[in-house]
Amino acid sequence: MADGASFNQRKPKVAIVGAGLSGLCMAIKLKEAGIENIHIYEKANQVGGTWRDNTYPGVACDVPSHLYSFSFAPKPDWSMVFSPGGEIQSYIETVVEKFSLSPHIRFSSELTRAEWRENQWHLEFASGLTTKADFLVNGMGGLHVPSYPDIPGQEAFKGTSFHTAKWNHDHDLRGKRVAVIGTAASAIQLIPEIVDKVAHLDVYQRTPNWIVSRPFMAYPERWKKRFTRFPWLEKLHRLQIYLTFEMRFPLFRRSPFWSRRATKMFFDHLESQVSDPSLREKLTPDYPIGCKRILASDSYFPALQRKHVDLITDGIQRVTPNGILAQDGVERPVDTIIYATGFKPWDQVEGLTIKGRDGLDIQDYLADGIRAHRTVTMPGFPNLFMLLGPNSGLGHNSVIVMIEAQVAYIVQAIQETLKAGAISIEPKSAAADAFDMQLQDDLTGTVWAGHCKSWYQGDDGRIYTLWPWSTVRYRREMKKLKRSEYDFAS
Numbered sequence: 001m002a003d004g005a006s007f008n009q010r011k012p013k014v015a016i017v018g019a020g021l022s023g024l025c026m027a028i029k030l031k032e033a034g035i036e037n038i039h040i041y042e043k044a045n046q047v048g049g050t051w052r053d054n055t056y057p058g059v060a061c062d063v064p065s066h067l068y069s070f071s072f073a074p075k076p077d078w079s080m081v082f083s084p085g086g087e088i089q090s091y092i093e094t095v096v097e098k099f100s101l102s103p104h105i106r107f108s109s110e111l112t113r114a115e116w117r118e119n120q121w122h123l124e125f126a127s128g129l130t131t132k133a134d135f136l137v138n139g140m141g142g143l144h145v146p147s148y149p150d151i152p153g154q155e156a157f158k159g160t161s162f163h164t165a166k167w168n169h170d171h172d173l174r175g176k177r178v179a180v181i182g183t184a185a186s187a188i189q190l191i192p193e194i195v196d197k198v199a200h201l202d203v204y205q206r207t208p209n210w211i212v213s214r215p216f217m218a219y220p221e222r223w224k225k226r227f228t229r230f231p232w233l234e235k236l237h238r239l240q241i242y243l244t245f246e247m248r249f250p251l252f253r254r255s256p257f258w259s260r261r262a263t264k265m266f267f268d269h270l271e272s273q274v275s276d277p278s279l280r281e282k283l284t285p286d287y288p289i290g291c292k293r294i295l296a297s298d299s300y301f302p303a304l305q306r307k308h309v310d311l312i313t314d315g316i317q318r319v320t321p322n323g324i325l326a327q328d329g330v331e332r333p334v335d336t337i338i339y340a341t342g343f344k345p346w347d348q349v350e351g352l353t354i355k356g357r358d359g360l361d362i363q364d365y366l367a368d369g370i371r372a373h374r375t376v377t378m379p380g381f382p383n384l385f386m387l388l389g390p391n392s393g394l395g396h397n398s399v400i401v402m403i404e405a406q407v408a409y410i411v412q413a414i415q416e417t418l419k420a421g422a423i424s425i426e427p428k429s430a431a432a433d434a435f436d437m438q439l440q441d442d443l444t445g446t447v448w449a450g451h452c453k454s455w456y457q458g459d460d461g462r463i464y465t466l467w468p469w470s471t472v473r474y475r476r477e478m479k480k481l482k483r484s485e486y487d488f489a490s
Helices: 021-032 085-098 185-194 221-229 231-246 256-273 277-282 300-304 362-366 399-419 429-443 471-477
Strands: 014-017 038-041 111-117 120-125 130-133 135-138 160-163 177-181 200-204 309-312 316-320 323-326 331-333 336-339 353-355 384-386 424-427 486-489
Touching: 014 021, 014 130, 021 038, 021 085, 021 399, 120 135, 177 185, 185 200, 185 300, 200 323, 221 231, 256 300, 300 309, 399 424, 399 471, 399 486, 424 429
Parallel strands: 014 038, 014 135, 111 353, 135 384, 160 336, 177 200, 177 336, 200 309
Antiparallel strands: 111 120, 120 130, 316 323, 323 331, 424 486
């Protein structure tokens, strides 16, 4: 099956891959700019992306709700300061309805191949659909392919096992012996939620995390009413949250003051909740704070101290048919294994073939380092843009800020192409190389460039996930597209 398209200066076709927050934001802003020939291709049968896929008990955002929502589509009645995943998913569905995006979305459409030829993108989907587009926006996001640890014997396990991102809602944990592998973001949300249901819980920790306090505060009804009646109050509240989070950025530039302050917050929290010195030692990181993602929870440490919970830090030899054999030589029987091991860090081209100009394969381009000019474009790939691409992640603030800045930049790029009477826009190699060189140089001054191993880095030590400066600087640099950095082809 195919649907055709031909380049039209007045009505170019834009294909957006992914109906998560970034893809939807792209569609909204294109419509506002008068570009209506928009097609959103979503591999699933529902919008939402991360918040559609992650439905494990306790799933929530670690960015305050009023900042983890579009600036142009506020929600005055968020229930919690840090909202649960289900409420965020409902918000996304409301955005789709509010901005009339449903007619633009094609579900069950997983892109498998994109090739630039004859001045258009030729797209192929797993469903058999083929189509063409003048501009292609990859909005699949960077965290959507679950990561599984390389542990021998997993396939021989006789019990039930699953990843937090693929939660098995048909499996009842009550009365079961359960093992959770991993102690990062999803694990610290999940464990307090299941601890009272299971008969026994083994928690396998490879590396302790910096965890600070985070009370689950509910918004009082009077606040919701005020935010609804006076929209400027909600905007002011959002700005307050934004500035508070932005102030944390010097910590990641190795500020001694902020490092001492954050470290003290961790130890104050740990000591107030954990009295056993040996357990405290197991839960204390040996790397600088901020080198890995800083987590927040008021319920995780208490859950670990329940009598039927064991924290195991010796590492795993292998999974056996009936349990897990740790490096201490003890085989612990379990009925259920839950992998709380996160996602592959940059997987926007996972299982996807992308061929640019003259047949350039994106995997070959990225073999010299995962990178993108201004975090959104690549030389050799005309009219291709990425949202939340290389080096646009954050350690201190909301990615919604980055998404909105990127979307505005891409809209400019498309408009400049049309204004120039051109059929394509592509970054110059010299400009892209200069940007990447400066970016990597700036990253050497961050805490992420330390000796701790994290998903922020590739195997070669290159940091390709995070922006090295403040969001204020990012927004300023992305405010206006510099035509001198691009080639326009007619």
